[in-house]
Amino acid sequence: MNQIGVGLLGFGTVGSGVFHALRSQEDVIFRRTGTSLKVRTVLVQNHEKKRIPDVRSILTTDFSDVLKTDIQVVVEAMGGVEPALTYVKQAMEMGLHIVTANKELVAKHGVELERTARRKGVQFLCEASVGGGIPVLGTLLHFLKSNRIYRISGILNGTTNYILSRMSDEGDSFEQVLEEARRQGYAEADPTADIDGFDAAYKLSILGRIAFEADVPVSNIRREGIRDVTALELNLARRLGYTIKLLAVGEQYGENGPITLGVEPTLLSITHPLASVHGIYNAIHLEGDVVQDLTLVGQGAGDLPTSSAILEDLCNLFVLSPPKRSLSREPLLLPEEQRGGVRFVCLEPSQTSEDLNANELRQRLQSIGLPVEDTVVSPEGGAAFIIHRWHPSFPSVLVAELGWDISRMTIRPVHGAKRVY
Template identity: 45%
Template sequence: MASLRVALLGCGVVGTEVARLLDEHADDLAARVGARLELAGVAVRRLGRDRTPSGVDPALFTTDAKALVSRYDVDLVVEVIGGIEPARGLILSAMERGASVVTANKALLAEDGVTLHTAAEKHGVDLYYEAAVAGAIPLLRPLRESLAGDRVRRVLGIVNGTTNYILDQMDSVGSSFAEALEEAQALGYAEADPTADIEGYDAAAKAAILAGIAFHSPVGSGDVHREGITDVTAADVASAKAMNAVVKLLAICELSADGGSVGVRVHPAMLPRTHPLASVRGAYNAVFVEAEAAGQLMFYGPGAGGAPTASAVLGDLVTAARNRLGESVGPRGSWYADRPVRPMGQTVTRYHISLDVDDRPGVLAAVAHVFSEHDVSIETVRQRAERAGDAELVIVTHQATDDALAATVAGLTRLDTVRDVLSVMRVEGE
């Protein structure tokens, strides 16, 4: 049987699992591909660490990643080191030399995906990255291939397991944000520095990739409106419960009604418990896709972790290897629509606003007048007395633009009777 040589860049949590599965499933993979997949080398930052779990021959480890991807006996390159550089340079070098690439690098794809796709097309090689979004969940290929004959209208998803775990703990057991984050770190769901997760950067990169594929337009991470979950309070979670809703960090990609632009945003939102995404618990991911002909589709599963992510990497590797043997390439990047990303201010949704106000006659009328001034229609109002002369006013609006809501909030802060705007959260899923 013929063999194909694979260079593995990175041997951390994911890389170790990729190497292990390549070894343990070697015969099955060979039968599926039609050729054996053999490791040509594994690039790491430092030699000398115990990498026994990977099952890799120690002689294959190298710190010279550039030399590894430049070898002419390497057919396929798997990049799981992450970050922008040196990953970008290594991938481009591999493509220039004629190797197809499988990557899990969401940050790089969100920042410079068009460049990578252009290089792959120029050099006649494949670029696959199923593992970059939602771990083991088959998502990007269905969007790119299975729905190629349809028009996707909306992608709504939970694409970060860390934040979903934290918000689920706040909802289900009443943990504070700090307590839930600490537990997530103890369980390995959150990094020692959780900034990329809790501030929404990770989800924003994934949203950019999803939007680009779904709407055939170049979308970068800088185009994504991003808000994290650090300001979500126990009171927000309690208010959501009172509405029979749950708070989730959502990645939302939408095609405008006329199909002329796209909206891409990541932020916490209240979601009705009747919505399929509301039942996604713990560190799991799920993505809800709405297409014109196919209707509503949901993809669910583990969105992170070494083995789940390695599963997606190996799926791409098998496809790229088959293409290599057949002297063909898979689907190219599709940017033909080139739709602009519309400003967040034009986004239309519902809102939940919590106000600390004076508890006296005329307050509600004054507040309602501010909403009316900015054409924001009120759906429901709930008032709860806190202390003598002090009350909390909770307002849920009908649909309005983000600009109109921001102007309304600014107007509310100027009212003498409004002591504080406690929280503003979007309401999605209806």
């Protein structure tokens, strides 16, 4: 029997989930891999908390104790950059493999940590850092090797997806739903990382690195959260056949071509595979030149789904060899002013006269030369339309020609607007 010793850093939701899952799955893992994974030490911040007896005996608050134990792999489930970064580096320098769920660490220091891993001949696996239980990194690395991936779009944050789903279903405001989500435990007391899009940007950075073999710093990812999404625009978007999601999109224009990475509220045709992903679910839509398109949907957070990704990484530590991927390429980022595509423009009630109808609105827009497709006017005031072949000069055209107030217009990208058949 092949015994592998595991050192566990952190015993919160994820850490304790991994501890219990390694026990409940022990026989399955042994039967399928011939390996027995044993947690030999657990690093915690507070030694005094109540714990189950089996955990109490292997607790420590001193990281150097972990390195002294007979372990081959460290599971990092602490979150945040420090002290996780220091501990992970030290562990690798001692020849230990790393499995981590820490998206901020992987997004900000993944390239450096991956280099250390290669130099030391150890593995650095981080499936749990993106999409909870969804094996999307593994799919990209091992099952899309022969594909050139040209677009990734994902719903990568469960909290914001829950809030937008509820706002859309019930017509409530952002503040109302956020308050409710906090009470129900779907949102953190300080929800900034989620609702301002940082969490999704970390995950997109990790996905982009693997899919495009390109190192884009998180600070270069376009990022807009969901704070200013209104019930009015959700309603008008729906009447035009769209839903609004906080979408993370990475695109590459041609092999080794320029790249864009962005996280922002985005319209999706209700027939798009990601449009029906509700509530706390995460999903990633991958487009490659041979496979065409592939969508993976699953639970993006929670102790069990995240533990699944960590357990699978542990099972694969000695089995799957990491394919050759470049770590150094710093890609050209497509300048913002060259982003074309389709846009949704929503006008607040004060911008629309009372007796405006959708036809008149379309005629006015077409008379000033804008390529307008659908228009809709709300009986309660407010209007919206879709513009194809977007050009960054259009907002100033609207201001100059129609006298509209730019601060009372919301402009959102529209993604993949074609019917899936």
